[in-house]
Amino acid sequence: xxxxxGTYAYDKYAHEPFAVTADLAVLTILDGVLHVxxxxxxxxxxKGHWALPGGFVQPDESAETAARRELAEETGLxxxxxxxxxxxxxxxxxxxxxxxRVVTVAFTALLPHPPPDSLRGDPHLASxxxxxxxxxxxxxxxxxxxxxxxxxxxxxxxxxxxERVGAKLEYTCLATAFCPPEFTLGELxxxxxxxxxxxxxxxxxxxxxxxxxxxVAPVPGAARLTGxxxxxxxxxxxxxxxxxxxxxxxxxxxxxxx
Amino acid sequence: xxxxxGTYAYDKYAHEPFAVTADLAVLTILDGVLHVxxxxxxxxxxKGHWALPGGFVQPDESAETAARRELAEETGLxxxxxxxxxxxxxxxxxxxxxxxRVVTVAFTALLPHPPPDSLRGDPHLASxxxxxxxxxxxxxxxxxxxxxxxxxxxxxxxxxxxERVGAKLEYTCLATAFCPPEFTLGELxxxxxxxxxxxxxxxxxxxxxxxxxxxVAPVPGAARLTGxxxxxxxxxxxxxxxxxxxxxxxxxxxxxxx
DNA sequence: GCAAAAGTGTTTCGCTTACACCCATGG
DNA sequence: CCATGGGTGTAAGCGAAACACTTTTGC
Numbered sequence: 001x002x003x004x005x006g007t008y009a010y011d012k013y014a015h016e017p018f019a020v021t022a023d024l025a026v027l028t029i030l031d032g033v034l035h036v037x038x039x040x041x042x043x044x045x046x047k048g049h050w051a052l053p054g055g056f057v058q059p060d061e062s063a064e065t066a067a068r069r070e071l072a073e074e075t076g077l078x079x080x081x082x083x084x085x086x087x088x089x090x091x092x093x094x095x096x097x098x099x100x101r102v103v104t105v106a107f108t109a110l111l112p113h114p115p116p117d118s119l120r121g122d123p124h125l126a127s128x129x130x131x132x133x134x135x136x137x138x139x140x141x142x143x144x145x146x147x148x149x150x151x152x153x154x155x156x157x158x159x160x161x162x163e164r165v166g167a168k169l170e171y172t173c174l175a176t177a178f179c180p181p182e183f184t185l186g187e188l189x190x191x192x193x194x195x196x197x198x199x200x201x202x203x204x205x206x207x208x209x210x211x212x213x214x215x216v217a218p219v220p221g222a223a224r225l226t227g228x229x230x231x232x233x234x235x236x237x238x239x240x241x242x243x244x245x246x247x248x249x250x251x252x253x254x255x256x257x258x
Numbered sequence: 259x260x261x262x263x264g265t266y267a268y269d270k271y272a273h274e275p276f277a278v279t280a281d282l283a284v285l286t287i288l289d290g291v292l293h294v295x296x297x298x299x300x301x302x303x304x305k306g307h308w309a310l311p312g313g314f315v316q317p318d319e320s321a322e323t324a325a326r327r328e329l330a331e332e333t334g335l336x337x338x339x340x341x342x343x344x345x346x347x348x349x350x351x352x353x354x355x356x357x358x359r360v361v362t363v364a365f366t367a368l369l370p371h372p373p374p375d376s377l378r379g380d381p382h383l384a385s386x387x388x389x390x391x392x393x394x395x396x397x398x399x400x401x402x403x404x405x406x407x408x409x410x411x412x413x414x415x416x417x418x419x420x421e422r423v424g425a426k427l428e429y430t431c432l433a434t435a436f437c438p439p440e441f442t443l444g445e446l447x448x449x450x451x452x453x454x455x456x457x458x459x460x461x462x463x464x465x466x467x468x469x470x471x472x473x474v475a476p477v478p479g480a481a482r483l484t485g486x487x488x489x490x491x492x493x494x495x496x497x498x499x500x501x502x503x504x505x506x507x508x509x510x511x512x513x514x515x516x
Numbered sequence: 517g518c519a520a521a522a523g524t525g526t527t528t529c530g531c532t533t534a535c536a537c538c539c540a541t542g543g
Numbered sequence: 544c545c546a547t548g549g550g551t552g553t554a555a556g557c558g559a560a561a562c563a564c565t566t567t568t569g570c
Contacts, residue, residue: 017275018315020350020361057276059359063350088350092278092321101317103278103361105348186522204560206523211394211558230521231567246507246558319542415562464550487549489540504531 013049019097022067023054023105025088025161026243027144028111029178034144034194036158039074045098046151052158053139054104063087063105071109084177085109086168088161088204096153108161110177166195171247173215176238182219184233185209196250208248214241273423277360280325281312281412283346284420285402286369287436292402292452294416297332303356304409309418312362316344321345321363329367342435343367344426346419354411366419368435383474424453429505431473434496440477442491444484454508466506472499 026037038050053074064085072080098103145149145164148155168174169192176183178191189205205252209215216236223232275356283297296308311332315324322343328337346364354360402420427433427450434441436449447463467473474494481490 018278018361020276020278057350057361060352062349062352063361078444085348089345090321094318094320103276103315103363105350105361184522200417201560201562202522203524203562208559225568226521227567228521229519232521233522243354247505249504251560305528437527442549459532459534460549461535461551483541484547484548487546489550491549 017101019102020057020063021054021102022057022063022070023052023095023104023106023157024067024071024109025106025158026071026109027053027161027165027178028083028110028113028141029194030113030141030143034162035141036144037074037085037139037148038142038147038150039139041151041156045137049149049151050147051151052106054156057105064107064203067105067107067109083109083111084174086164088157091153091157093153094219106157106161109164110165110174112178112180137249162195166250169195170249171244173212173239173241173244176216179238181236182222182237183228184224184235185216188216188236192248192250200251200253212241212244213245214239236238275359277355277358278315278321279360279362280315280321280328281310281311281362281364281415282325282329282367283310283364283416284329284367284369285419285423285436286371286399287449287452288371288399288401288449290452292420293399294402294405296330296400296405296408297397299322299409302513306516307407307409308400309409309411315363320363325363325365325367339371343434344422346415346422349411349415351411362415364415364419366423368423368432370436370438372466393410420453422506424478427453428507431470431497431499431502434474435498440480440482440493440495442482442484442493443474444491446474446494450506450508456509458509470499472497473502 018199024037028035028037037053039053041049041051043113047190053070055070056067057063061069064087068080068085071085083226086108090103090105091104094101096104128210144158150158155228165174175191175195178195179187185206186210189200193200193203217239219235219237222235224235225232278398282295286293286295295311297311299305299307310491311328313324313328314320319327322345325353326338326343328502329343338348346366348361348363354357355463361474405416408416423432433449433453436453437445443464446467447458447460450463451458475497477493477495480493482493483490
C-alpha cells in the first residue's frame with residue numbers, strides 16, 4: 001500500500017472499516033458469591049448464547065462514554081455516573097466477530113449489592129431499548145463460576161476481568177466499590193474473600209484497613225446488625241484514598257520455597 | 259437508530275467508519291537516562307511535530323501484530339518477536355485526530371541498549387518504508403524528560419506508559435527486558451533507579467533479586483568489567499519467572515505517617 | 517446460657533533496612 | 544596505594560501472621 005497524494009489520509013473509506021464496541025464485565029457480590037451481568041443474545045451470531053453486555057461506540061462518544069451508556073441502558077440503573085468503571089484491555093484479533101472486523105474495548109465495572117428493583121430475579125428490561133449492536137433478549141446476574149461458555153471471546157474477557165479485579169484489590173482501595181455507601185468491615189472483608197477465594201484473618205484485616213489513612217472513614221455512632229445475631233458492627237464509608245500503601249497482598253497458595 | 263432487518267448487522271458502512279491505529283511507547287535506557295523512541299511527522303496534521311511511532315491496523319492483523327510490525331519497520335530491528343510488548347490502554351476520545359475518528363490502541367515496549375547500528379545518532383531510516391499512517395520524516399531516541407510536547411494526545415500516552423512501567427517493575431520481572439541478554443546485577447539495579455528516579459541500596463537489592471526464584475539465572479564463570487575500574491561483576495540472564503513475590507516496592511517519598 | 521459476630525491484645529517470626537566491611541581491578 | 548565498583552555479613556526494627564481473649568447481641 002504505497003503512499004498516495006495528500007488526500008490519502010482523509011479518505012475515510014480507503015480501508016475495510018472497523019467497528020468499535022465497548023463491552024462490560026460488570027461484577028457484583030450476590031448472596032456471598034461473585035456474579036457477573038450477562039445478556040442473552042437475541043440474534044445471530046451466537047443467538048441464544050450468553051454474552052457480556054455492550055454495544056457499538058457511536059461517532060460522538062468515547063469508548064468510556066459508550067460503556068457507561070450501555071451499562072445504564074441495560075441495567076436500568078439511574079445513577080451510573082459515580083460508579084467505578086475501568087478500562088480492562090482491547091481485543092482486536094481478526095475473526096472475533098464473524099460478521100465483520102470488530103475491535104472491542106472491554107471495561108470492568110463493580111457494583112454494590114444491586115438495589116431490589118434491579119435485575120435480580122426477573123430481568124428489568126423495561127429500559128433496555130434496542131440500539132446498534134445491542135440485541136439482548138434478556139439480562140441476568142449469573143454466578144461467575146457458572147458463566148461459561150459465552151459468545152465470541154467473552155470467556156477470555158471475563159477471565160481477564162476477574163484476574164484484574166483480584167489484582168487491583170491488593171494495591172488499591174477498589175474493594176469499597178463492591179460495598180453500599182455505608183458498610184461494615186466484615187462486609188469489606190467479605191469482598192476480598194469472595195474475589196480471592198480465600199479466608200482472611202479478621203483481626204489482621206481490621207488493623208490493615210484502619211491503618212491505611214483514607215481507605216475507610218467511620219460513620220460516628222452508626223452500627224448495623226449483619227447476620228441477625230452478634231454484636232452490631234460499626235459502619236464506615238469509602239475514604240478518599242485510591243492507592244493502598246502498603247498493599248494488602250493475597251495469601252500465596254504456595255509459600256515461596258526457602 | 260432503530261433496528262432494521264436481518265442484514266442490519268452486516269452493513270459494514272452503516273456507521274461513520276473508525277480507523278484503528280497501534281501506537282508504541284518504546285522505552286530504553288541510554289547513557290543512564292530513560293529514552294523514548296519518537297518520530298518526526300512528515301505531513302499534516304502536526305507536521306514537524308514529534309510523535310510516538312505507530313500506524314494503522316491492517317484488516318488481517320490484530321493491534322498487537324500491527325504494533326510489532328510497526329516497531330520492526332521503524333526501528334530496523336531484525337528480531338522483534340522476542341521482546342516484551344504490552345498493551346497499555348486504548349484512547350478513543352472523539353477529536354483525537356482532526357482528520358477522522360481514530361481509536362488508538364497503545365503499547366509499551368522495552369528495549370535493552372539499542373545495538374550500535376540502531377537509531378542512535380543518525381536515524382536508521384533505510385528500512386522505514388512508508389505505509390498507511392506512517393509518515394515519519396525521521397526517528398530518534400529522545401530523553402524522556404525532553405520528549406514533550408508531542409503530537410495528538412501522545413504526551414498523555416507517554417506519561418501513562420512511564421507510570422505503567424514504573425509500577426510494573428515493582429511486582430514483575432520486567433526490568434530484565436531493559437537489559438541485554440547477559441547483564442550484571444548492577445545494570446539491573448540501574449534500570450530500577452533510572453525508571454523510579456531513586457537510589458537503591460545495593461546489598462539489599464542483590465538479596466532481593468537473588469532470593470526471588472526465577473528472576474535471574476547466573477551465567478557460570480562469566481564476568482564483565484562495567485566501569486573500567488572495580489571488581490568484574492558476575493553475569494546473569496533473565497530467568498523464567500514473570501511475577502515478583504514478594505514485590506520490590508519503590509521507596510515511598512513520604513513515609514506513611516505514624 | 518449459648519451461639520454468633522465484632523472488636524482488642526499479644527506473641528512470634530520474617531523481612532526490610534541501614535550500614536560496616538572485604539574483594540578485585542585499573543590507574 | 545587509592546579510587547571504584549562488586550559482593551558479604553549483621554544487628555535493629557517494623558510489620559504481618561497466628562491466635563487467645565473480651566464484648567455485644569439474638570435466641
